[in-house]
Amino acid sequence: MTRYGYFLSCEEFAPRDLLEQARMAEQAGFTALAVSDHYHPWIDEQGESPFVWSVIGALSQVTSLPVTTLVTCPTVRIHPAVNAQAAATAAAMLEGGFRFGIGTGEALNEHITGQAWPDAPVRMQMLEEAVQVIRKVFTGEQVTHRGPHYTVENARLYTRPDEPPPLYVSGFGPLAAATAGRVGDGFVTMKPDADLVASFRRGGGGDKPAVGGLKVCWDTDRDRAIDTVHRLWATEQLPGELNQILPTPEHFQQARTLVDRDTVAAAGTFGDDPDEHLAAVRAYAEADFDEVYVGQVGPDQRQFFDAYRTKVLPALQTAA
Numbered sequence: 001m002t003r004y005g006y007f008l009s010c011e012e013f014a015p016r017d018l019l020e021q022a023r024m025a026e027q028a029g030f031t032a033l034a035v036s037d038h039y040h041p042w043i044d045e046q047g048e049s050p051f052v053w054s055v056i057g058a059l060s061q062v063t064s065l066p067v068t069t070l071v072t073c074p075t076v077r078i079h080p081a082v083n084a085q086a087a088a089t090a091a092a093m094l095e096g097g098f099r100f101g102i103g104t105g106e107a108l109n110e111h112i113t114g115q116a117w118p119d120a121p122v123r124m125q126m127l128e129e130a131v132q133v134i135r136k137v138f139t140g141e142q143v144t145h146r147g148p149h150y151t152v153e154n155a156r157l158y159t160r161p162d163e164p165p166p167l168y169v170s171g172f173g174p175l176a177a178a179t180a181g182r183v184g185d186g187f188v189t190m191k192p193d194a195d196l197v198a199s200f201r202r203g204g205g206g207d208k209p210a211v212g213g214l215k216v217c218w219d220t221d222r223d224r225a226i227d228t229v230h231r232l233w234a235t236e237q238l239p240g241e242l243n244q245i246l247p248t249p250e251h252f253q254q255a256r257t258l259v260d261r262d263t264v265a266a267a268g269t270f271g272d273d274p275d276e277h278l279a280a281v282r283a284y285a286e287a288d289f290d291e292v293y294v295g296q297v298g299p300d301q302r303q304f305f306d307a308y309r310t311k312v313l314p315a316l317q318t319a320a
Contacts, residue, residue, distance in 0.1 A: 002285040004316055005032030007070065007213050007295030008055075011041040012232065015050045015058065021301055022063045028309035029317075033059065034070040034101070034213060034293040039077060039109040042235045043253045056090045056098070066097035070213055070293065071170045071188055073105025075123065076115055080130035081155045084137035091161035098161075100134075101188050101211070102127065103170030107247045117245065124179065125149070131167060131183050138164035168211055171196070178203030186211055194287035201288075212284045213293040215268065218304040222271035226261060228298040229268055234259040237267055274311040281316060 006025035008018045022033055037052040052069060059067055067090070074083040083100075091098040104123040111117050118126065126149045133150055136143045137157050145152040169184030171177045177196045180187040181203030188211045189196050197210045215233060219225035234256040235243065246252055269280040284292040296304035 002289060002316075003031050003291045004281065004313060005034055005065070005068075005291060005293040006030040007215070007293040008033060008035040009046075009215075009295050009297075010036045010048060010050055010052055010055065011038050011046045012048060012297070014048050015055050017301075018050075018055055019058055019062050022059055022065070024301065024305040026063050026065050028305040029313045030294075030308075031065065032068065032291065032293070033063065033065045034068045034211075035059070037069050037072040037109075039112055040249050042108070042233075043249050043256065045253075046232055053086045053090065057093055060090070060093035064097075066099065067094055068099040068168065068211065068291075068293075069101045070211070071101035071103040071168070073110055074102050074130045074134065075105060075126040075149075076110040076117075077105075077113060080133040080150055081137050081143070081152045083130070084134040085157055085159075087134070087165050088138060088157055088160045091163075091165040092159055096161050096163060096165075098165045099168055099186070100165045101168040101170060101186075102130070102184075103188070104244075106244050108243075108249070108252070111247050117247070120241070120244070124176070127169070128179070128183055131169075134167065135164070168209070171200075174199040177205075181205030181208070184208070188212070190214070192283040192287040192289065197288045209290040210288060211291045211293070212287075212289045213295065214280060214284075215295045215297050216277060216280065216304075217268070217270050217297045218272060218277070218307050219270065219298070219300065220272050220303075225270035225298075226265045226268070229270065230259075230261045230264040233297055234264055237263050272307065274307070274315065277308075277312050278315055281312070 038049045041049050074080045087100040107117040129147045129149050142156040166185035168186035168188050169180035170188040171180050177199035181200045186209040187200040217225035237259045
């Protein structure tokens with residue numbers, strides 16, 4: 001049965017707003033939370049980017065829902081051994097209810113340390129080695145590791161949960177999906193693509209969780225909803241590898257001019273028709289996803305949660 005969770009956007013909301021959204025999500029009937037991990041927002045107008053590990057610590061005190069990062073890049077900005085410590089502490093505070101979603105990342109967040117941003121194949125190699133390091137550190141044994149990308153000396157993790165958090169690996173193509181099946185405990189992708197899920201399962205994923213997410217804009221005025229998403233999240237429709245290689249919010253602001261309003265309107269879910277929202281969310285269940293996280297774009301969060309509590313989530317649960 002598919003689990004329906006709420007997606008907390010660190011790019012768009014301040015920490016206290018995210019905590020309030022988490023409370024409302026639990027009250028509305030969502031059964032899990034996901035949270036993004038960024039150093040920068042995509043564009044300045046989104047306006048926020050808190051440190052995700054601080055947010056997760058606070059979430060552990062205001063909600064009983066499990067939390068998944070969607071996703072952290074554990075390769076450049078923060079060393080994998082330190083990411084392992086952060087994830088283990090999050091899992092301990094959430095009493096085992098933490099899942100560590102990881103991926104190869106974007107230059108937007110990772111280039112800030114001054115290191116060159118590698119090509120995609122190298123980024124995948126770095127991610128695979130980071131997974132090895134993180135799993136070693138999760139054991140609680142003293143770890144020394146010398147690999148092509150990372151060195152660890154005498155690292156031992158003292159604060160650990162009873163069980164290490166699972167690693168959910170992000171991917172957007174068949175090769176990445178198969179890699180997630182081979183090295184991860186789950187798979188993350190953002191479109192309801194049944195073929196990608198099949199590649200993950202054939203690559204070793206089996207019955208491990210497949211996790212997806214989407215943004216919607218619930219609003220009584222559909223045109224206003226489209227305008228809101230076009231203003232704040234047009235970057236999601238950028239072509240090719242631009243999302244992975246552009247280094248600053250200013251570059252994304254320039255690139256977003258490539259995405260017109262009609263493109264955004266054709267790709268999203270807008271307005272206050274419950275059937276449209278149901279169809280968008282159900283598409284993930286139909287594509288064999290185990291979890292799907294819905295994020296509301298814009299300031300009117302309460303209207304969204306009221307609508308999903310009374311109209312959308314009950315219908316999803318009935319169908320299940």
